[in-house]
Amino acid sequence: MENKKSISIYNEIGKLRCVLLHRPGKEVENIVPDYLRRLLFDEIVFLKQAEREHDQISDILRSEGVKVLYLTELMAEILQDKDIRHEFIMEFMIEGKVTTKGLQEAILEFLEDFGPKELVEKLIAGIRSEELKDIKPKALGDMVKNPYPFYLDPIPNMYFQRDPFASIGSGISLNVMANETRNRETIFAKYIFNYHPDFKDIPRWYNRDKTHPLEGGDILVLSDKVVAVGLSHRTVPQAVERLAFNLFDSDECFETVLAFDIPKVRAYMHLDTVFTMVDYDQFTIFPGIETPLDVYSIKRGKNKNLEIKYEQGKLSSILSKYLGLPSVNLIRCGGGDYIAANREQWNDGSNTLAISPGKVVCYNRNHVTNELLRKNNIEVLEFDSYELSRGRGGPRCMSMPLIRDRL
Structure with a gap:
């Protein structure tokens, strides 16, 4: 994969070519x-079923011609280098509040015989005090x-790959997580974009060293x-x-950022939990955000x-205006x-x-919304959601597109 093509995201619906995932592992059994509450999880996940469900979405994507990359495999390639490996472990420990010399030395010795992939999996799973x-x-x-039973906490939210970084145009935002518990997730993206030959030197529109959260x-x-x-x-x-500011100060073609002011509650923790694009002129939306929704446009001004x-x-009018469409259809969750x-x-x-215009991947449990999507000529590819849904995130939350066709 050439650098110039490793990130290319200029829309939400163009044919998906490449995506990053993380298959849930032992981290969800360390809850x-x-x-x-500390680990930002609501329920305990049954790992074997969660793995089966995650394999289903991976298989759906591959059957649609999407190249699926896994976080653990990209990290394993990087950590073949001993110096990068040591740097990564030290940074990971410090951000995990392992700061005393005795404990750091013990963890380094404990991890010494782990292969690169096993090391990544272990750090995500957490290190118990009994180990x-x-x-x-x-x-x-x-x-x-x-x-407390852990020297290094597990990272059960790791299978939500949408949040630590975001592909925008030919670059990324390397994000600052709102909760300290999740900040270690962004270290993996940092190392991929610092050191992986396919992804290093990618422009960054935001960086994890900032003080204000962006997910x-x-x-x-x-x-x-x-x-x-x-x-x-x-x-x-x-x-x-x-x-x-950083997008407008670059050579990218973006002209407007629309800021959606949604209710500040856990049920609607991100914009994509209440609003996503499914076709050129169609969106699915949770009706509970429509009435209180304020939208602000941000554009280039004079003197930077x-x-x-x-x-x-109305939201539909705002979207029509900025997307240059005669009208848009808001498909309301739950009808x-x-x-x-x-x-x-x-x-x-x-x-x-x-995964392409008018074709989406959804949890099968949301049968009312899925049927409504089909009535609006959207092809819905479903997969099981008994366990993955316990983490409070869906198919978009679990995936980070890296390359889409431009429209």
Whole structure:
């Protein structure tokens, strides 16, 4: 894969050519009820079933001609280099709050015999305190007893590859996560884009060293001129302004960033949990956000300033205006029925992954919304969702497109 073609995302619906996934592993088995809130998980996942479901979406994508890349495999290629391996482990430990010398040395020794892929899988799965038998105390923190069962926390949200970085045009935003628990997820993307021969030297429109959170589930590339970003539970206005400034200051063709101010609640944690594009002029939307939704347009201003304006009118009119369409069709999750809409939105009924115009991948459990999509001439490819949906994310959340055909 040549550098110039390793990232190319100028829309949400063009034929999907290449995507990044992470197959859930032992990290989801290292969750217990006492630490669900700490690890930002609502329920405990049955791993074997989750793996089967994840393999289903992978198989669907491959059957549609999509090249599927896995995070663990890209990282394993990088970590063949001993210096990069050591740098990565040290940074990972420090961000995981392993800062005492005795514990750091014990973890380094413990990981010494792990192969590159096994190392990545282990760091994602977490390191239990019972696994390190011989820590030579070199600081007070090495000596004090701690009942917490992990020296390094598991990262159960890792199978949601949409959030740590986002492909935009020919570059990426390397994101700052809203919760400290998830920030280690972005280290993997950092190393892929720093060191992997297929991805290094990719432009960055945002970087993880910033102070304001920006997460990938809030970023939708609607066209080669318009990027939509959610002001959400996880993304703040300052980050959206910085992203817009960097896009406009580049050679990219984007002209407008539309900021969607959605309710700041966990149920709607990202824009793509309530709004996704399914065809040239069709979107699926959770009706609960329509009435309180404010939209702001951000454009290039004079002297490298941003021109920001509140957009009057209905969402459908705003989308038509900026996408140059006579009209758009908003397909309401649950058919607009209050009970069905809220039930299916909770299980990501609006979180579709488009693999080409008018063809989307969806959870099979959201039968009301899926049938409505079909009635609007959208081809729906379903897969099982008993376990993956427990993590509060759908097909779009689990995937990071790297290359799509331009429209």
